[in-house]
Amino acid sequence: xxxxxxxxxxxxxxxxxxxxxxxxxxxxxxxxxxxxxxxxxxxxxxxxxxxxxxxxxxxxxxxxxxxxxxxxxxxxxxxxxxxxxxxxxxxxxxxxxxxxxxxxxxxxxxxxxxxxxxxxxxxxxxxxxxxxxxxxxxxxxxxxxxxxxxxxxxxxxxxxxxxxxxxxxxxxxxxxxxxxxxxxxxxxxxxxxxxxxxxxxxxxxxxxxxxxxxxxxxxxxxxxxxxxxxxxxxxxxxxxxxxxxxxxxxxxxxxxxxxxxxxxxxxxxxxxxxxxxxxxxxxxxxxxxxxxxxxxxxxx
Amino acid sequence: xxxxxxxxxxxxxxxxxxxxxxxxxxxxxxxxxxxxxxxxxxxxxxxxxxxxxxxxxxxxxxxxxxxxxxxxxxxxxxxxxxxxxxxxxxxxxxxxxxxxxxxxxxxxxxxxxxxxxxxxxxxxxxxxxxxxxxxxxxxxxxxxxxxxxxxxxxxxxxxxxxxxxxxxxxxxxxxxxxxxxxxxxxxxxxxxxxxxxxxxxxxxxxxxxxxxxxxxxxxxxxxxxxxxxxxxxxxxxxxxxxxxxxxxxxxxxxxxxxxxxxxxxxxxxxxxxxxxxxxxxxxxxxxxxxxxxxxxxxxx
Numbered sequence: 001x002x003x004x005x006x007x008x009x010x011x012x013x014x015x016x017x018x019x020x021x022x023x024x025x026x027x028x029x030x031x032x033x034x035x036x037x038x039x040x041x042x043x044x045x046x047x048x049x050x051x052x053x054x055x056x057x058x059x060x061x062x063x064x065x066x067x068x069x070x071x072x073x074x075x076x077x078x079x080x081x082x083x084x085x086x087x088x089x090x091x092x093x094x095x096x097x098x099x100x101x102x103x104x105x106x107x108x109x110x111x112x113x114x115x116x117x118x119x120x121x122x123x124x125x126x127x128x129x130x131x132x133x134x135x136x137x138x139x140x141x142x143x144x145x146x147x148x149x150x151x152x153x154x155x156x157x158x159x160x161x162x163x164x165x166x167x168x169x170x171x172x173x174x175x176x177x178x179x180x181x182x183x184x185x186x187x188x189x190x191x192x193x194x195x196x197x198x199x200x201x202x203x204x205x206x207x208x209x210x211x212x213x214x215x216x217x218x219x220x221x222x223x224x225x226x227x228x229x230x231x232x233x234x235x236x237x238x239x240x241x242x243x244x245x246x247x248x249x250x251x252x253x254x255x256x257x258x259x260x261x262x263x264x265x266x267x268x269x270x271x272x273x274x275x276x277x278x279x280x281x282x283x284x285x286x287x288x289x290x291x292x293x294x295x296x297x298x299x300x
Numbered sequence: 301x302x303x304x305x306x307x308x309x310x311x312x313x314x315x316x317x318x319x320x321x322x323x324x325x326x327x328x329x330x331x332x333x334x335x336x337x338x339x340x341x342x343x344x345x346x347x348x349x350x351x352x353x354x355x356x357x358x359x360x361x362x363x364x365x366x367x368x369x370x371x372x373x374x375x376x377x378x379x380x381x382x383x384x385x386x387x388x389x390x391x392x393x394x395x396x397x398x399x400x401x402x403x404x405x406x407x408x409x410x411x412x413x414x415x416x417x418x419x420x421x422x423x424x425x426x427x428x429x430x431x432x433x434x435x436x437x438x439x440x441x442x443x444x445x446x447x448x449x450x451x452x453x454x455x456x457x458x459x460x461x462x463x464x465x466x467x468x469x470x471x472x473x474x475x476x477x478x479x480x481x482x483x484x485x486x487x488x489x490x491x492x493x494x495x496x497x498x499x500x501x502x503x504x505x506x507x508x509x510x511x512x513x514x515x516x517x518x519x520x521x522x523x524x525x526x527x528x529x530x531x532x533x534x535x536x537x538x539x540x541x542x543x544x545x546x547x548x549x550x551x552x553x554x555x556x557x558x559x560x561x562x563x564x565x566x567x568x569x570x571x572x573x574x575x576x577x578x579x580x581x582x583x584x585x586x587x588x589x590x591x592x593x594x595x596x597x598x599x600x
Binding site for chain 1: 407423424425426427428429431432433434457458466468472475476479480481486487488489490491492493494495496497502
């Protein structure tokens with residue numbers, strides 16, 4: 001059987017298509033979904049991410065603004081800005097681009113954003129609600145993985161999902177999404193990390209293997225069960241003199257060799273990475289809808 | 301080798317002993333740690349639990365009050381009471397005894413309690429912080445399991461911990477505690493539940509098996525690896541005419557047969573169950589200490 005390549009682009013497009021009527025409905029009700037992106041300092045990678053995010057907004061007709069602050073911005077200044085944005089009705093989503101300059105406390109900022117506007121899904125309130133199976137704004141990358149599995153009709157129910165990596169951004173929320181008692185989850189889940197002994201013993205048992213470690217091509221063919229589904233969340237630059245830029249992008253999975261053994265796999269680039277911004281758009285629309293519902297509840 | 305029986309009583313005593321100097325220090329600073337327990341309705345089991353909790357407070361010199369509300373209490377009344385207690389400086393911990401009568405929304409109440417006073421550790425804010433590896437008030441039963449493992453010098457680092465059960469109260473927080481990158485966690489963790497196929501395949505691989513399902517004696521000898529550590533969080537009543545009360549208490553593990561195969565096991569009763577109230581006391585003292593620190597920070 002041929003290995004199915006799971007491309008992110010078509011799933012991301014489908015997600016964005018699904019948002020268009022929802023955005024139109026918000027506008028009809030007099031609310032234009034809005035996202036504000038806060039960028040502190042001049043990190044070049046962050047500049048690119050921020051540009052991509054605001055472009056995605058434009059293409060969907062989501063109102064967006066980017067606030068660029070100098071690298072010397074103080075905690076107090078950033079806190080006050082967040083406080084203002086929390087009550088600014090133009091914006092239903094607030095995204096403070098990480099990483100922040102080192103003198104700023106990222107946890108303090110994340111917790112200061114209103115959980116209702118936390119479109120990154122990083123606020124403990126949203127994390128806790130996710131864990132408890134309540135409605136929450138979900139972190140974009142793991143939510144994007146869920147969308148991809150649904151789109152490609154890969155069932156998780158009763159499967160053994162093994163997650164490699166325990167970051168706050170991917171591994172932990174991925175874990176907590178996957179065991180939930182819901183139609184599109186309900187998997188038995190194992191989480192592995194740098195403290196895991198004999199990693200291979202675990203990865204070899206995965207029906208669905210999800211890798212988010214930041215270690216280039218660490219998952220080799222011998223670590224994957226024949227016929228497994230492999231989701232590679234990693235995006236790593238490795239030096240490559242044959243490329244114009246001097247590097248190429250690889251995932252956390254050794255794609256070429258693993259591909260031969262699995263039933264489906266996400267490529268890097270072109271896989272999960274493309275989902276993140278689409279899910280950010282979805283969260284922004286979700287936050288705008290929740291805002292409308294809350295206002296209407298208030299009127300009752 | 302003989303199987304070690306892990307009794308909860310001596311660990312709970314050790315935890316409470318450890319609290320005495322901390323309580324004395326709070327009192328020295330003019331703050332008497334206080335717990336308020338809110339009991340709605342007449343559930344007989346809840347009455348017993350509440351009595352045990354306030355007795356534990358008395359024995360340690362923690363100030364406590366029990367507020368008994370009629371079963372007909374409205375959501376609005378209960379909300380308003382919680383609001384008052386949130387700003388009542390006599391109480392550093394607020395415990396609303398669950399389950400609430402069916403007309404009341406327990407999630408609304410849990411989220412209304414100030415996360416700082418949430419000594420049950422059920423507020424999403426505390427759950428989210430736990431997941432993210434930040435300081436949090438931890439749910440009492442899983443925190444009690446961690447204490448027992450530390451007390452009996454059972455290392456979790458690099459071990460395979462398998463958790464059976466995905467309740468908000470035990471299974472989920474237990475999972476999220478166990479994989480954290482810390483000296484007393486750092487395990488590879490698998491979570492199983494009612495959606496798991498071939499449960500035995502997973503439980504047989506556990507170095508440490510933690511069971512919290514509410515299904516009497518579901519874990520049989522054939523499901524446990526030789527030499528494993530077995531932690532039984534279940535407390536179930538089964539009919540037994542030979543007993544005065546007409547029932548006896550059993551765990552989720554078939555103790556007599558599993559005991560023969562494992563290196564250590566918690567009994568029911570007498571095991572994990574005894575830890576919960578001790579951990580509630582610990583959370584109350586913790587909340588009082590945090591209150592003092594916060595006040596002092598404010599003075600700076």
